[in-house]
Every structure is written in structure tokens, then in C-alpha cells.
Amino acid sequence: MSPKPFQRIADPAALPASLRGGVAAIGNFDGVHRGHVSVLDRARALAERMGAPALALTFEPHPRSVFRPEKPVFRLTPAPLKAELIRRAGFDAVVEQAFSREFSGLSAEDFVGRVLTDGLGIAHAVTGFDFHFGKNRQGGPAYLMEAGQRHGFGVTLVDALRDEGADVVSSSRIRTLLEEGAVAEAAGLLGYRYTVEAEIVGGKQLGRTLGYPTANMALPPETGLKYGIYAVRLRRPDGSLHDGVASFGRRPTVDADGAPLLETFVFDFSGSLYGETCRVSLFGFLRGEEKFDGLDALVAQMKRDEAEARALLAGVRPLSAVDVELCFSG
Template identity: 65%
Template sequence: MAQRFHDVESFPDELKGGVVAIGNFDGVHRGHQAVLARATEASQALGVSAVVLTFEPHPRTVFRPEQPVFRLTPAPMKAAILGQLGFDAVVEQPFDKAFSAQSAEEFVTAILCNQLGVRHVFTGYDFHFGKGREGNPDFLMKAGDRHGFDVTLIEQFQDENAEVVSSSRIRAALALGDVAEAAGLLGYRYAISSEVLHGKKLGRTLGYPTANMSLPPETTLLPGIYAVRFRKADGTVYDGVASFGRRPTVDDDNAALVLETVLFDFSGDLYGETCTVSFVSRLRGEEKFDGLDELVAQMKIDEAEARAVLGHLTPLSPLDRAMTFEPAG
């Protein structure tokens, strides 16, 4: 598990002098993983720490607060994924307009050299930093020469169709409910982690008790019914079917979006636990039924379809195995 540090000032001396991958890495998708894999390989070859320097909140949200970014991987999930990929630490540097106003040379000297003691930097080919984005790849390469650290720039990663893999492309797929497309770009099933909350407990009376979760309002996942994998806080995994939306049969059209998951073959109390839902397949859109009897009949159909989908599920990658399947051993 990667250690999390909420600013560079708290970064410990024993981890300094390592390989540092720099970027937002929202989603930690296959393109990001190409950068990150090169960084961990270099750290192992040098026998030094592997560190990610990222920024919180997402810079786009700072500059456009009226349009907050739909985060594919909020900070805790991002750190967990980076730990699975072999990183020792994640530095979540606070990002605000004052931080963005520092010069590129100040970023290099204060952050990379003085605080992190960087030995080798890995980042994307289009990384810009500092006031007015004056720090470009050429600037970073020359700064490395001046300060004594290496720089490796990674080119865009393209999928099997020669299209660039990007966080915005994944968000677009999720907005269409295409969780299979998103999984192909991420290299693992799209997942959310959240605390299980008390709901109206209507599902319990219908014979389908649900684990209710609240998602951020900027989430643009298409409402509907999904076949999912549900991971409890202790790592235990269950198959399930989840409804994301406004529950049109029992609530009005202005109700808040909620994620309700029915766990198969489970009984127990999950309230207060932070659990993870991995989205495998979208079964259908939301529907408004004439009554609860029709709703329950459809829920039985959804359960059968979800069990069929999940019964033959195989990992997409080692990362997907770690996130979506039973823990090894």
C-alpha cells in the first residue's frame, strides 16, 4: 500500500532521492499506466523509492469551480491503485491559484529538488507547469541538466484502434453507460468507493435489501441498472445488481441521484462501511413501473441477467484482479 502525504512539506527524508512520476493521473488508465510502469522499473533498477506527485483538487476544478471535474478516481482510490502498481508513496500536493502562480523554476527548485530530492522524473510529453504554463517539456529537460536529475517524457498511449486513451474519453463512455468501453480504456472495471448510508429501507420490504451510496453531484455516469461486483471493507467480494438514478417508481423526478446495490447471497449490516462497487455491464435504463409488483418482477429479471453476466467474469489485468475479484490467498 502506498503511503499518502498531503503536501510536499510532510514528505519524509527516507523516501527522498527517488523516481517521481508527475501528473493528475485521474483514472490511472492504460495511458497513465504506461508512464507509471516506466517509473517503477527505473526505481527498481536504481534501488530507490517510487513516488507519484499529483495535485488536489483537480486543477480544472480550481480554475472552473462552476464546472467541477467528474473524478474517475478520487484521491483515496487513486492512492490505492497506485499502491497496487508498486508505488511506495503518493504526494497529494494542494493546488490553488497561489500555487499555480509560482514560476516554473520555483516548482523545480522548491518542490522537485528541495522537498522530494528527485533523482529521475517521469511525466507525459505534454506536461506544463508554473505560472502561465511556462514550464514545458523542454524547460523540464534543461532544468534536469542544471539540477542533476534525469527526465523521461512518455508519448501518448494509443489503444488497439490507434486512438489516444484519455480521462475525458473514459468520462464520455461512462456518460453513455458504456462501462465495457470504459473498462477497456482503464484496464480495470470502473469503480466507486463510498460509505454505505441508511436509506428508506424499501428494498428490504420487497425482499431486495440494498446498500445505498451517495455519489458526488458532478458524477455523469448514465443512470440505469448495472451488473456489479461489490467489495466490502474487509476485502470480501460479492456479485450484485446496482441501480443508479432517481428511483422513478418510488421517488419524484427531483430526487437526488443514489446508487443502490443488491448483494447476492449476502445478509448482514453494512451501514457505515466504506465499500467499493465495480461496474461490469449495463443491463437497462431506468424505468417507471405502475406499481411495486411490476418493479419486483423486473428486479428478478435483472438479478437473473446479472448472475449470468457475472458468472463467467474473468480479470482484464492483474490490476483488475486486485480490484474486482477475491483477494489472492
């Protein structure tokens, strides 16, 4: 028998009957990092014991972007990548509840009744110990457990996961690391290499004239990644993987006023990538963005960057099964 297909569902009311009575892991899950995985693993294991569907309930867009639209949050995983990571964690479906100011005005009891009971018909909820919900965050862990008793579903709370230094693994901490260019440290908390996805777009093709043609991606404007040079691995839609070196920033030597771009020079590759939606995984930060005195100095540094990236990528090892699937298995 073939496995059940994974489903992305935008409205809890549209949940198929076959997925009702499930175990729901609840949270934003931005990044689907190691702390989130501890919640997801608990929910999946419980679903297996109960013979029930495993669901993830998350919220789109990120609530912080709704409340502060002038300063949208730096998303670690846009919805499609987040859904894929949840699928890889062994879930049957992700429910991407639309989050708006109107939705945020629901009382805690309405959230439980409309979403968890009427919408999803859950048998059990699993969430982090600090999960809050409802208008003005009036619902918390104690309220959820009491509501579960009244509505007939169980509740499991999962303590925060701490790293080897006893610090909590959190999305905000990972964002800070990426803003500092510390992609290797961020990967240790994510459990996989930080990965972006976008269509390859045309540029000014200056790199081609310098012997370094690049695949260019325009990332969301709220992306907080530090400007600089990175050792990367690019995955094409056909699944093939290619090592490379990438620059993220405004290109101060040749186009200081341009919009930020991620420009990837793919090693030992001569084909065209235009129009393809590719993923780029960041393995190491090589240096910050610099302005050079002319193109000759720029090309000389690019050669050094290429050599350093090749050396770094030659020694990388996967961090997890997810990292293998994202960045190592073709």
C-alpha cells in the same frame, strides 16, 4: 525483511529523507488508467535500476475543479483510491501536492525549484509528453528537460498510449464512456472495472418490502455515471466479495425528486451493511432508468435484471492484476 510501508504525503517539504533522491512520476493520474500505468511503469523500472525510491507526484484537488468550482470535474478515482492504485503499481509513496489558485501562480522555475528540487530532491522525473506546469502552463517538456540539466536531474518523456484502435487512452475519454453507460468499454481503457467507494447509508427501505433490500451509497454530486441498472460486485471492508445488481439514479417510479443514489441489491446476502464503507465495481450496463406503472411492473423488471446480472457476472474474467485485486480476490 518486510517491505517498506507505502506513504501518502501531502507536502513535498515533509518528504522523509529516506525518500529523497527518487524517481518521480508526475501527473494528475485521475483513473490511473492504462496510459498512466505506462508512465508509472517506466518510473518504477528506472527507480529499480537506480536503486532509488519510486515516487508519484500528483495534485489535489483536481486542477479543473479549482479553476471551475461551479462545475467540478467528474473524478474517476478520489484520492484514497488513486493512492491505492499507485501503491499497487509498486511505488514507495505518493505526494499529493495541494493545488490552489496560489499554487497555480508559481512560475515554471519556481515549480521546479520548490517542488522537484528543494521539496523532493528528485534524481529523475518521468512524465507524459504533454505535461505542462507553472503559471499559464509556461513550462512544458522542453523546459523540464532544460531545467533538469541545470538542477541535476534526468527527465524521461513517455508518449501517449493508444488503444487497439489507435486512439489515445485518456481520462476525459473514459469519463465520456461512463456518461454513456459504456462501463465495459471504460474498463478496457482503465485496465480494471470502474469502482466507487462510499459508506452504506439508510434509505426508505422500500426495496426490503419488495423483496429486494439494497445497500445505498450517496456518490459525489459531480459523478457523471449514466443513470441506469448495472451488474456489479461489492467488496466489504473485511475483503469479502458479493455479486449484485445496482441502480444508479433518482428512482423515477417511487421517488423521482430524490437525490441520486447507487442502490445495490446484493445476491444471497441477509446481513446488515449499514455504516460500512464498501466498494462497488461495475461490470456491465443492463438498461437505462425507467418509470414503471406501479410496483408490480417494477418488481417484475427487477427479477429480470437480477437474472441478467447473474448471467453476466458468471462469465466475467479479470482484465489485469489490479482488476484481480480489486474485483476477484477475496
